[in-house]
Amino acid sequence: xxxxxxxxxxxxxxxxxxxxxxxxxxxxxxxxxxxxxxxxxxxxxxxxxxxxxxxxxxxxxxxxxxxxxxxxxxxxxxxxxxxxxxxxxxxxxxxxxxxxxxxxxxxxxxxxxxxxxxxxxxxxxxxxxxxxxxxxxxxxxxxxxxxxxxxxxxxxxxxxxxxxxxxxxxxxxxxxxxxxxxxxxxxxxxxxxxxxxxxxxxxxxxxxxxxxxxxxxxxxxxxxxxxxxxxxxxxxxxxxxxxxxxxxxxxxxxxxxxxxxxxxxxxxxxxxxxxxxxxxxxxxxxxxxxxxxxxxxxxxxxxxxxxxxxxxxxxxxxxxxxxxxxxxxxxxxxxxxxxxxxxxxxxxxxxxxxx
Amino acid sequence: xxxxxxxxxxxxxxxxxxxxxxxxxxxxxxxxxxxxxxxxxxxxxxxxxxxxxxxxxxxxxxxxxxxxxxxxxxxxxxxxxxxxxxxxxxxxxxxxxxxxxxxxxxxxxxxxxxxxxxxxxxxxxxxxxxxxxxxxxxxxxxxxxxxxxxxxxxxxxxxxxxxxxxxxxxxxxxxxxxxxxxxxxxxxxxxxxxxxxxxxxxxxxxxxxxxxxxxxxxxxxxxxxxxxxxxxxxxxxxxxxxxxxxxxxxxxxxxxxxxxxxxxxxxxxxxxxxxxxxxxxxxxxxxxxxxxxxxxxxxxxxxxx
Numbered sequence: 001x002x003x004x005x006x007x008x009x010x011x012x013x014x015x016x017x018x019x020x021x022x023x024x025x026x027x028x029x030x031x032x033x034x035x036x037x038x039x040x041x042x043x044x045x046x047x048x049x050x051x052x053x054x055x056x057x058x059x060x061x062x063x064x065x066x067x068x069x070x071x072x073x074x075x076x077x078x079x080x081x082x083x084x085x086x087x088x089x090x091x092x093x094x095x096x097x098x099x100x101x102x103x104x105x106x107x108x109x110x111x112x113x114x115x116x117x118x119x120x121x122x123x124x125x126x127x128x129x130x131x132x133x134x135x136x137x138x139x140x141x142x143x144x145x146x147x148x149x150x151x152x153x154x155x156x157x158x159x160x161x162x163x164x165x166x167x168x169x170x171x172x173x174x175x176x177x178x179x180x181x182x183x184x185x186x187x188x189x190x191x192x193x194x195x196x197x198x199x200x201x202x203x204x205x206x207x208x209x210x211x212x213x214x215x216x217x218x219x220x221x222x223x224x225x226x227x228x229x230x231x232x233x234x235x236x237x238x239x240x241x242x243x244x245x246x247x248x249x250x251x252x253x254x255x256x257x258x259x260x261x262x263x264x265x266x267x268x269x270x271x272x273x274x275x276x277x278x279x280x281x282x283x284x285x286x287x288x289x290x291x292x293x294x295x296x297x298x299x300x301x302x303x304x305x306x307x308x309x310x311x312x313x314x315x316x317x318x319x320x321x322x323x324x325x326x327x328x329x330x331x332x333x334x335x336x337x338x339x340x341x342x343x344x345x346x347x348x349x350x351x352x353x354x355x
Numbered sequence: 356x357x358x359x360x361x362x363x364x365x366x367x368x369x370x371x372x373x374x375x376x377x378x379x380x381x382x383x384x385x386x387x388x389x390x391x392x393x394x395x396x397x398x399x400x401x402x403x404x405x406x407x408x409x410x411x412x413x414x415x416x417x418x419x420x421x422x423x424x425x426x427x428x429x430x431x432x433x434x435x436x437x438x439x440x441x442x443x444x445x446x447x448x449x450x451x452x453x454x455x456x457x458x459x460x461x462x463x464x465x466x467x468x469x470x471x472x473x474x475x476x477x478x479x480x481x482x483x484x485x486x487x488x489x490x491x492x493x494x495x496x497x498x499x500x501x502x503x504x505x506x507x508x509x510x511x512x513x514x515x516x517x518x519x520x521x522x523x524x525x526x527x528x529x530x531x532x533x534x535x536x537x538x539x540x541x542x543x544x545x546x547x548x549x550x551x552x553x554x555x556x557x558x559x560x561x562x563x564x565x566x567x568x569x570x571x572x573x574x575x576x577x578x579x580x581x582x583x584x585x586x587x588x589x590x591x592x593x594x595x596x597x598x599x600x601x602x603x604x605x606x607x608x609x610x611x612x613x614x615x616x617x618x619x620x621x622x623x624x625x626x627x628x629x630x631x632x633x634x635x636x637x638x639x640x641x642x643x644x645x646x647x648x649x650x651x652x653x654x655x656x657x658x659x660x
Contacts, residue, residue: 051532075538087529091551101537104547156537 001159002027003193004063008054010043017043018054019216027065028267030183032203035213036239042084042164044213048194049081049162050074064159077160080153082227084165086145088137094148095133096316098123102155123151126185143174150182161193167202175199179206200240204228212236234349237275244281244319246274278322279306280345283331292340295297295319298335309333311341395612398605410603411610419607421590422500426507426575426587427568433508434564438515439557443549446523447531457520470511472577475502477628502578503585511568518560522553559625566618570611 003025012019018040025031033041046052047062051074054060062070069077078277089097098120102111111119115247124130136146146166166182167175183206186193197203203210204224212219212227220232244264284292295311306322313319319341333339399407410416441460445453463471477483479496489496496502530552534544572589579585586594589610595604
């Protein structure tokens with residue numbers, strides 16, 4: 001089922017959590033809403049679920065499969081919602097937690113006890129907790145609880161799955177495992193899924209498309225590769241990974257930045273920032289014609305696929321360079337040496353004329 | 356219990372200090388609580404068990420017991436419903452005047468019970484604001500059973516709500532939201548999710564409420580007057596004592612004390628019941644970590660030419 005959100009604004013008192021946001025999620029897509037806390041991503045998810053009501057506005061519309069869903073109650077929207085802190089029913093067993101959505105149905109549409117049992121067992125198998133039905137939430141680990149929360153949401157056979165920071169409270173290893181599992185599950189079920197996260201790695205890894213949000217607005221929508229390699233704004237560039245920022249001017253379409261390579265600079269005579277990711281920088285021992293800035297090697301960290309080299313420029317600025325380990329060996333770098341940093345690639349975002 | 360065993364002994368406090376402090380506490384409790392209680396029971400039994408039964412089987416004694424049960428039987432269920440409604444409203448909704456409502460719920464704790472009795476006399480008494488109207492309709496409240504019930508209701512008003520408000524605020528409404536999202540109606544959510552989550556706290560509040568309802572003296576004494584038919588157990592005890600009928604007075608007092616002891620036992624059992632429950636529910640392994648309050652984007656290295 002596709003979901004369309006048009007011109008949604010939501011205020012809490014004087015605070016605007018969402019400011020005229022529009023978004024379309026295609027049928028069967030796994031979409032990630034990514035942004036820092038306070039960017040409005042959870043509010044948007046809750047509005048889609050029907051747990052929040054958007055501000056009154058004639059243009060505002062929430063369409064499920066092209067049909068207006070704004071007036072529908074939460075239960076009628078047929079969404080499966082997974083809460084950040086699981087919100088499992090503490091006093092019910094895992095089995096009863098999963099069965100809850102079926103047991104509360106009106107008598108006419110309620111499955112028989114046998115059907116409920118079969119359905120719950122099927123879901124327990126899906127979440128790989130087949131023998132845990134009798135346990136209580138307090139007896140489960142964080143990852144297991146989250147899977148139970150997911151099974152509980154899936155039990156009502158929703159048309160849409162909405163996940164609010166589902167792995168936010170778990171440790172890194174468990175996160176990674178659940179993330180892969182969620183992706184496989186989505187590939188099996190092909191259910192339209194929206195995932196809220198503040199973890200850029202999670203969003204880029206698991207989603208078909210990523211919505212980057214900032215300050216109650218959408219900054220960019222695109223595939224993970226799109227938003228990573230072609231960020232639409234400084235914010236997206238900065239949020240999606242480590243970045244070196246160089247200040248400078250742009251003259252005649254050329255970025256003039258203390259010796260660094262001119263970027264593929266957008267035309268414009270203004271002051272701008274030059275953004276370079278750590279892996280897009282290179283280190284040389286000697287000047288060889290390419291524009292470069294001198295810097296002092298401060299620290300070298302070899303733990304990882306790439307070596308992380310921290311450098312300090314003459315006027316005290318920090319530069320972060322990620323080098324392949326072979327390149328590091330080849331250079332034979334030592335802390336305390338002065339080297340030259342050049343850019344293989346850089347981006348320029350000219351600031352808007354907003355004062 | 357494991358928690359008590361693993362608790363390290365404070366080495367800094369000298370032994371004599373520990374003994375002194377524990378001794379003072381025990382002496383206080385002994386002299387001020389245990390001793391008088393023992394005296395009450397001893398006095399009641401001083402005339403023999405048959406005297407006790409004789410005192411209890413008097414019609415006036417029965418009258419007092421019945422009225423006490425009636426007052427508690429009406430005020431406890433009403434306060435239970437009110438307590439759940441009020442704490443639900445306070446814990447789950449945002450509205451103007453919320454803090455005023457919380458303060459008002461505490462009012463019966465803050466004012467002397469005598470004053471709460473007097474309020475009703477001024478309101479419903481013959482010379483009171485509504486006295487004329489009530490007299491015209493031939494409705495008796497003050498110096499009658501309704502007055503006793505009203506006064507009991509007033510003084511026991513905060514117990515259930517006070518117990519539930521912090522509990523429900525702490526639990527939040529995530530589970531309720533989850534139930535709603537799964538298609539449960541408001542009524543189903545209350546019976547299947549909210550009530551099971553608050554049941555021990557609710558029972559605790561009810562027990563305290565009941566203890567106060569049966570034991571209240573001040574407010575009831577003002578509205579009951581001094582007629583035989585509006586005596587509750589505490590009022591009857593005073594009446595008997597003033598008539599120098601000590602054995603009967605102490606028999607009734609023992610009955611009241613016994614009710615108090617049962618309440619205390621029930622309360623202790625509940626605390627024991629609630630405590631391990633919350634321990635397993637909120638232990639260090641079980642508690643999910645809160646997400647970072649502020650997301651810090653990866654540090655951007657800044658170079659200014």
